[in-house]
Amino acid sequence: MRSRTLYDKIIDRHKIQALDDRAGPGSQLLLYVDRTVLNEYTSPQAFTGLRDAGRGVWRAEAALGVVDHVNSTAPDRGASVGDADAQRQIAYFAENGRDFGIEMFDVLDPRQGIEHVVLPELGWVLPGLVIAAGDSHTATYGAFGTVGFGIGTSDIEHLLATQTVTYTRLKTMRVRVVGDLPLGVTAKDLVMALIRKIGADGAAGHALEFVGEAIGALDVEGRMTICNMSVECGARVALMAPDDKVFDYIAGRSRAPSTEMLERAKPVWRALASDPDAVFDREVDLCAGEIAPMVTWGTSPDQSGAIDDAVPDPACLPADRRGDAARALDYMGLEPGTRYEDIAIDRAFIGSCTNARLDDLRAAARILRGRSVAPGVRAMVSPGSSSVRRAAEAEGLDRAFIEAGFEWRQSGCSMCLAMNDDVLAPGERCASSTNRNFEGRQGSGGRTHLMSPAMVAAAAVTGRLADVRALATREM
Amino acid sequence: MEKFLSVTGLAAPMPAANVDTDVIMPKVFLKGIDRSGLARGLFHDLRFDAQGGTRTDFILNRAPMQNVRFLLTGPNFGCGSSREHAVWGLLQYGIRALIGSTFAGIFADNAANNGLLLVTLGDDERARLARAVGPDGTEITVDLATQTVTCGGLCLDFGIEPSRRQALMEGRDKIATTLQMKERIRDFEAAYFAEAPWLARGGEA
Numbered sequence A: 001m002r003s004r005t006l007y008d009k010i011i012d013r014h015k016i017q018a019l020d021d022r023a024g025p026g027s028q029l030l031l032y033v034d035r036t037v038l039n040e041y042t043s044p045q046a047f048t049g050l051r052d053a054g055r056g057v058w059r060a061e062a063a064l065g066v067v068d069h070v071n072s073t074a075p076d077r078g079a080s081v082g083d084a085d086a087q088r089q090i091a092y093f094a095e096n097g098r099d100f101g102i103e104m105f106d107v108l109d110p111r112q113g114i115e116h117v118v119l120p121e122l123g124w125v126l127p128g129l130v131i132a133a134g135d136s137h138t139a140t141y142g143a144f145g146t147v148g149f150g151i152g153t154s155d156i157e158h159l160l161a162t163q164t165v166t167y168t169r170l171k172t173m174r175v176r177v178v179g180d181l182p183l184g185v186t187a188k189d190l191v192m193a194l195i196r197k198i199g200a201d202g203a204a205g206h207a208l209e210f211v212g213e214a215i216g217a218l219d220v221e222g223r224m225t226i227c228n229m230s231v232e233c234g235a236r237v238a239l240m241a242p243d244d245k246v247f248d249y250i251a252g253r254s255r256a257p258s259t260e261m262l263e264r265a266k267p268v269w270r271a272l273a274s275d276p277d278a279v280f281d282r283e284v285d286l287c288a289g290e291i292a293p294m295v296t297w298g299t300s301p302d303q304s305g306a307i308d309d310a311v312p313d314p315a316c317l318p319a320d321r322r323g324d325a326a327r328a329l330d331y332m333g334l335e336p337g338t339r340y341e342d343i344a345i346d347r348a349f350i351g352s353c354t355n356a357r358l359d360d361l362r363a364a365a366r367i368l369r370g371r372s373v374a375p376g377v378r379a380m381v382s383p384g385s386s387s388v389r390r391a392a393e394a395e396g397l398d399r400a401f402i403e404a405g406f407e408w409r410q411s412g413c414s415m416c417l418a419m420n421d422d423v424l425a426p427g428e429r430c431a432s433s434t435n436r437n438f439e440g441r442q443g444s445g446g447r448t449h450l451m452s453p454a455m456v457a458a459a460a461v462t463g464r465l466a467d468v469r470a471l472a473t474r475e476m
Numbered sequence B: 001m002e003k004f005l006s007v008t009g010l011a012a013p014m015p016a017a018n019v020d021t022d023v024i025m026p027k028v029f030l031k032g033i034d035r036s037g038l039a040r041g042l043f044h045d046l047r048f049d050a051q052g053g054t055r056t057d058f059i060l061n062r063a064p065m066q067n068v069r070f071l072l073t074g075p076n077f078g079c080g081s082s083r084e085h086a087v088w089g090l091l092q093y094g095i096r097a098l099i100g101s102t103f104a105g106i107f108a109d110n111a112a113n114n115g116l117l118l119v120t121l122g123d124d125e126r127a128r129l130a131r132a133v134g135p136d137g138t139e140i141t142v143d144l145a146t147q148t149v150t151c152g153g154l155c156l157d158f159g160i161e162p163s164r165r166q167a168l169m170e171g172r173d174k175i176a177t178t179l180q181m182k183e184r185i186r187d188f189e190a191a192y193f194a195e196a197p198w199l200a201r202g203g204e205a
């Protein structure tokens, strides 16, 4: 049989039938979807569609619902559900779960959290699956060797009704990361460096596969950060071949297969890798050793630089990027040539499906211990899930945050997209561990600088964007 | 879903790169449980200032662009969040097709599922069309049967994936089509789960 990439192997395995007479990228096929996760804001119209057409759900146990986008993250969970609109979405979500037999985690459920944090920690994401869900960051599951991709509401309805999607096969791109990440440089910096290098649409139409020592050296959480944020360079799917770290991560979780089943699965999972001579449509190389802690300066995730650098002059950028860059700087209230480390912040936020897992909180807490949030800065942390929150409290991370002056919030998407009451005021500048710095993303007129959680902690205590390596020498 | 055959109407230039779905449909309009009322949210923060005043410099606020039917878009239009509300809002505002260079993946699927036509042109052709349409916009015709965009004397051909074109022209219900393959899906499942018994739901601790 001809050599195949990991992506093609998984797609071939889930292909029910071709929908046109083409082959390769661009061809259409009916694709079987193993599992999905639903949230309260992209699913309601899908359920209404099912109701209106008198259709049922094909396989209710293949879906799980989590309230995460609109809920409040106020510390006192019981008393604050959100505004009337949020309550209506949450109530309709629960009703849909009941009527269609789908399990739903409501706001008070101890397993509640951001969907892409919750699924892996349940042990529900397994190598070789196809998971499609109504959220672009479904690509996160690529860290397990799963093809995860985001779909819109019409396709959620199609998936619920048929357990399939009509799928267009993507092109493939291999990202080879050679060498090791320097001290103080994280998975977030790596993926931000990739986005900067290839652009916000650099991987459009492609499924990425990450390979190389630097990837193997990362733990599963760091790999999730990379697959998650690959969406910001246009990738619909990001993949990494699963290894023992992945199998160990899964073992023992509440919904993982039994030990006996795991042993049966492992030989199959080990074969989930691209063939040695598989041909990719594109190849990109990154030198891990050259990557520095990254920050964004603009309103697109590819508008970024190394923290020890300065805001670029649009006039020095390629002609086709100048207009957008000038507009971004205007929105961000920044002058070309300003050193990143001279940019003062008003807010600091640690959260989101990109960077709010336990290791992320540990990395930030290491910087915060013995330090205080700078005067005038409001800092908050929203753990990626209620389980992460409990685990962090068990090892005292909450104390580190609270003593430094951070608000220790409940879990949810929170200020990643600011659909609840966690929002920036117009003009406020925020150091944020999230994934999108779009205009208005964290609040109308708000200004977002993306960076790693440790870098957010460094900015919070400095009051300005700051190089975590200067603060962390004794801790690392 | 409304069929797309041939549509004539005003086209407005919107050439910025990476116009994301947060800008197309800001989050305050995502709080419904149905699809209604989204025309109001379309490009809201570009159309209105913080006090709710109309931003007269924004292309869609200039007469006669309230009746716009087409946007000439820049690269990577529709990137970011998967929110289908962006597509619903464009259609509810009256926009029937976008003509640009590249569209983000999820956005493109959402557009196809709702009958919003996306036309991709090469750099040269896009530049010619942009010149013909001008900075203030003008009337054009997009014909899906002949796969052409016409503006004054200019007529450009475009390509489109055949099954997408068919679906747009018929206004087809995709779920009904897939459900005709019910047996195949059942057969697939039987074989698939027999080979991967670990996919049966594990016991919860």
Ligand code: SF4
Residues within 6 Å of the ligand: A069, A114, A115, A116, A135, A137, A351, A352, A353, A354, A412, A413, A416, A417, A435
């Ligand atoms: S945390 Fe942000 S990116 Fe992740 S699912 Fe929530 S809103 Fe989307």
